Amino acid sequence: xxIEREMSMRALLTGLLLGMLLTPSNVYAGLKIGWSxxxxxxxxLIGFGFWxxxxxxxxxxxxxxxxxxxxxxxxxxAAASIVSGGLVAPIPxxxxxxxxxxxxxxxxxxxxxxxxxxxxxAWYLRPSLLNDRALRFPEGMATLExxxxxxxxxxxxxxxxxxxxxxALFSALVKIVDTFYWTFPRWAPTAQVxxxxxxxxxSLLLVGFGGIIGLRVGLTLLFGAVLxxxxxxxxxxxxxxxELPPGSTGPQFALLVEWLLWPGVSLMVCSTLTALAxxxxxTRKRKQGRxxxxxxxxxxxxxALCLGLAVLLIVCLQMLLFDIDIVMALLSLPLAICLxxxxxxxxxxxxxxxxxxxxxxxxxxxxIVAPGQVPINLMSANTAGGAAxxxxxxxxxxxxGHAIGATPHKQMIAQCLGxxxxxxxxxxVYKILIPDPQAMLLTQExxxxxxxxxxxxxxxxxxxxxxLSPSIRWAMLWGGLAGLLLGALDAIATERWLRWLPSAPxxxxxxxxxxxxxxxxxxxxxLAWLFSLxxxxxxxxxxxATAAGLVAGESITGVGASFWQLLNNL
Numbered sequence: 001x002x003i004e005r006e007m008s009m010r011a012l013l014t015g016l017l018l019g020m021l022l023t024p025s026n027v028y029a030g031l032k033i034g035w036s037x038x039x040x041x042x043x044x045l046i047g048f049g050f051w052x053x054x055x056x057x058x059x060x061x062x063x064x065x066x067x068x069x070x071x072x073x074x075x076x077x078a079a080a081s082i083v084s085g086g087l088v089a090p091i092p093x094x095x096x097x098x099x100x101x102x103x104x105x106x107x108x109x110x111x112x113x114x115x116x117x118x119x120x121x122a123w124y125l126r127p128s129l130l131n132d133r134a135l136r137f138p139e140g141m142a143t144l145e146x147x148x149x150x151x152x153x154x155x156x157x158x159x160x161x162x163x164x165x166x167x168a169l170f171s172a173l174v175k176i177v178d179t180f181y182w183t184f185p186r187w188a189p190t191a192q193v194x195x196x197x198x199x200x201x202x203s204l205l206l207v208g209f210g211g212i213i214g215l216r217v218g219l220t221l222l223f224g225a226v227l228x229x230x231x232x233x234x235x236x237x238x239x240x241x242x243e244l245p246p247g248s249t250g251p252q253f254a255l256l257v258e259w260l261l262w263p264g265v266s267l268m269v270c271s272t273l274t275a276l277a278x279x280x281x282x283t284r285k286r287k288q289g290r291x292x293x294x295x296x297x298x299x300x301x302x303x304a305l306c307l308g309l310a311v312l313l314i315v316c317l318q319m320l321l322f323d324i325d326i327v328m329a330l331l332s333l334p335l336a337i338c339l340x341x342x343x344x345x346x347x348x349x350x351x352x353x354x355x356x357x358x359x360x361x362x363x364x365x366x367x368i369v370a371p372g373q374v375p376i377n378l379m380s381a382n383t384a385g386g387a388a389x390x391x392x393x394x395x396x397x398x399x400x401g402h403a404i405g406a407t408p409h410k411q412m413i414a415q416c417l418g419x420x421x422x423x424x425x426x427x428x429v430y431k432i433l434i435p436d437p438q439a440m441l442l443t444q445e446x447x448x449x450x451x452x453x454x455x456x457x458x459x460x461x462x463x464x465x466x467x468l469s470p471s472i473r474w475a476m477l478w479g480g481l482a483g484l485l486l487g488a489l490d491a492i493a494t495e496r497w498l499r500w501l502p503s504a505p506x507x508x509x510x511x512x513x514x515x516x517x518x519x520x521x522x523x524x525x526x527l528a529w530l531f532s533l534x535x536x537x538x539x540x541x542x543x544x545a546t547a548a549g550l551v552a553g554e555s556i557t558g559v560g561a562s563f564w565q566l567l568n569n570l
Contacts, residue, residue, distance in 0.1 A: 004065040007410040010051070011068035012075060015414060016421045018043045019079025021556070023422050024429045026080050028205075028555035030088030031433065031441075033517060034449035034509060035209060036081070040143045040396070042164070042548055043076030044069055048150050049161040066151055070406050071414045073143060074397040078115075078418025082426040084355050084389020085111035085419075089450035090382040091430075094322075095437045096455055097374050097462075102321060104427055110317050112423040114386030117310040117333075119415050121340045121387055122394040123303050123408075129395060130402050135348030140399030147400070160545045167549025168556075171204040175557040178202060186516070195244075196229050197251045197444070197514040205558075206517055208550030210524020211543055213506075218525020220502040224510025225518035228260050236260075241471050253444040253514050257452070262472045263479030264511025265456045269360045270483030271490065271504030276361075278491035279346050314383055322375040331369065332380035335362060336387040343388035344395045353392045356450070356505070359385035360457055367461030377458045390419060433562050449512040483508065 005011075022043065026036040051064035091110075095101045102110065129135055150157035178184050184202040188194035210218050233256050236242040242259050244252055311333055318329035339358045347353050362381030370376045394415050401411050434440050441448045442455075465473055486504035493501060510518045528547065532539035 004067045005062070006065070006067035006407060007071050007413065008068055011047075011071040012414060012417065014047050014051070015043065015072040015075025016079065016417060018046055018072070019076040019418050020421050020425045022076060022080045022552065023082060023425045024559040025552050025555040026083045027087060027426050027429045028433065028558055029209065029551065030083045030450060031092075031430075031446050031448050033206070033209060033447070033513060033521070034088070034453075035213075036083050036088075037209075037212065037548065037551060038077060038139055038393075038396075039080035040073045040077040040139070040400075041146050041544075042552070043080075044073045044143060044146060045150065045157055045161050045164065045545075047072040047076075048157050052154060052157070066147060066404055067406055069147060070397075070401055070404060071410065073400070074394075074411050075414040075418040075421075077393055077397065078390070078415045079422030079425070081389060081393040082111060082115060082419060082422030084353075084393075085115045085386040085423070085426075086379075086382040087111060087426050087430050088448065089356075089359065090378045090385065090454045092434065092437045092441055092448060092451045093454040093458060094375065094378045096441065096451070097378070097458060099438070101437060104431055106317075106321050107430075108423045108427045109313075110321060111386070111427060112419055113310065113313040113317055114336075114383050115390040115419040115423070116416065117307075117314055117336060117383070118340055118387035118390030119394055119412065119419070120303055120307040120310055121337055122344065122391040122398065123412060124307075125341055125344050125391070125395065126398050126408065129344060129348055130398060132348070135345065137348045137396050137399040139347070140396035143396070144400045144403050147404075156541070160542065163542045164545040164549040164552075167208070167546045168553035169549075171208070171550045171553030172557040174202070174204055175554045175561070179558075179561045191249065194250060195248075195252050196233050197253050197256075197516055198225075198229065198519070199251060199514075199516045201514075201516040201520050203517075203520055203554065204550045205554035206520035207524035207527070208547040208554075210521040210526075211528035211547030212551070213521065213525060215525050215529040216499050216501075217503045217506045218522040218529075220506040221510050221513075221518040221525075222522035223502060224507045225513075225515040225522075228264070228511040229256070229515035232260060241469075251444050251514065251516075253447070254442065257442065257447075257512060259472060259475075260511045261452045261456055262468065263475040264508040265453050266476040266479035266508075267483040267486075267511070268356070268453060268505050268508030269457065270480040271487035271508065272356055272483075273361060274484050274487030275491040275504070276342070276346060278488060318379060318383075322379045324376055324380065328366075328370055328373075328376050328380060332362075332366075332383045335365060335380075336384040339384045340388040340391040343392050347392040347395065353389070355385055355389050355392075356453065358388045359454065363454070363457045363461060367457075372462050374458055374462055377461055378454060390415075429559055433559065444514055447513050447517065449509055452512050479508070479511075 022039045030036050048064060048069055055063045187200040188198060236256065236259055242256055244255060314333065315326065315329045318324040319326060339362060343353065343355065343358050359381050362384040363377050366377050366380050397411055398408065401408060434446065440446050441451055483504055486502065489501055490504055528543050531543060
């Protein structure tokens with residue numbers, strides 16, 4: 001049987017180019033709604049569609065092999081997942097709390113380094129995790145099934161691509177019109193409702209994300225928005241716990257969220273940590289498969305040397321960029337390795353990357369070891385979160401590669417080049433979108449819920465609960481108790497009952513997002529559900545492609561519009 005081409009130049013360049021094009025979508029979405037999107041399947045479809053089309057059009061063009069598709073999606077997903085390195089959470093939170101913003105060069109080095117560490121942790125975890133039958137890696141399996149499907153039915157990939165590009169074009173045109181030609185009205189029935197952020201937001205990105213997250217999460221966001229902004233917010237104003245400036249008009253998101261974020265963060269942190277702990281207990285009870293001693297590893301010195309380089313980079317950058325003591329910098333490394341391993345097992349078992357929980361658990365750990373030190377609390381914890389993010393992304397790619405007989409060290413090369421490209425593009429996009437984090441973040445335009453979460457946890461651990469008003473402390477207590485209950489139910493409930501439970505992370509998120517965003521995401525989830533009821537076969541093939549196109553079209557256009565406005569202001 002002939003050996004397929006694998007790490008060809010065109011496969012690498014295609015993956016890197018797609019990663020650089022898709023990274024802005026995740027940065028934009030992360031700052032808007034606190035979520036990012038796995039880009040493996042999008043990169044897979046685009047790469048296959050282009051190169052297979054070229055092979056058909058020009059007969060001498062060699063066909064695009066399955067192994068090349070795997071290298072392409074590995075590099076692209078690595079670049080797009082660079083947001084887990086801290087760009088949309090601890091790094092902006094650090095700026096908000098300290099007033100210090102890193103220049104582009106040091107920021108690129110930092111984001112790359114924490115991601116580079118995660119890659120080599122994944123390399124050493126690979127033999128045991130891939131042969132553990134209890135770990136299915138659902139995201140990786142979804143990519144693998146899509147790959148098998150498009151190679152069995154080539155026309156299917158072309159149809160899905162047409163839908164994706166059509167949705168992206170429509171979303172981009174709506175964003176262009178709204179930005180440059182005619183601003184769509186942000187309508188609200190009354191001034192009181194508008195003040196509580198219940199306005200119409202003509203964002204197709206939000207509708208697309210609603211289609212991706214599903215009905216359970218979408219309805220939870222709707223319920224959370226009604227509870228937080230329709231119930232608690234008017235009560236806060238009536239009781240004088242939040243006071244608005246005289247004569248203020250329009251949505252009052254910035255003032256109200258200063259109170260509402262605390263119960264929301266408590267709910268999210270407690271629920272994610274509870275669910276994480278229970279899932280770990282469950283996975284340990286399952287029978288472990290035997291680890292293969294040989295899975296195509298390179299000589300032992302090569303990965304060890306790269307892991308050592310990653311450690312050196314992390315320690316030096318923590319000391320140079322954040323004035324963190326060498327002992328604390330070194331302490332972040334075993335914690336990062338342990339928590340990345342935890343995250344990889346959870347993703348393998350559930351498909352849910354617990355990056356937020358890993359980051360918050362790290363913050364709690366450093367809050368105990370080094371109380372009152374914001375840089376350590378945020379950036380040492382960022383090491384664990386960033387490493388866990390890249391580790392889980394690569395483990396999903398390894399799962400695909402293992403199933404098709406790919407060469408692991410070639411996937412490592414693609415992943416390393418991917419994070420380099422993602423670091424360069426992601427940091428530049430972040431700098432363009434948010435030139436002034438202190439003035440722009442935690443606002444109606446850029447709610448940045450992940451930033452709010454990291455900032456709130458750091459503030460609590462630094463200044464203590466005594467710095468908060470009694471009403472906020474009571475709200476945090478009730479939010480934490482609700483999170484414990486929902487997190488436990490989420491971990492132990494069967495698939496049949498899970499769909500009837502509210503999503504705890506989404507419920508907490510609704511307290512931090514403007515109600516307008518939650519409403520539009522809920523609308524997208526409901527529309528996707530209704531479509532699946534009426535046309536189930538079509539929904540299975542095209543709903544995710546349509547939703548992904550809506551997300552990509554608006555986000556990439558939004559980044560381009562910000563860049564254009566920046567050039568005009570120079």
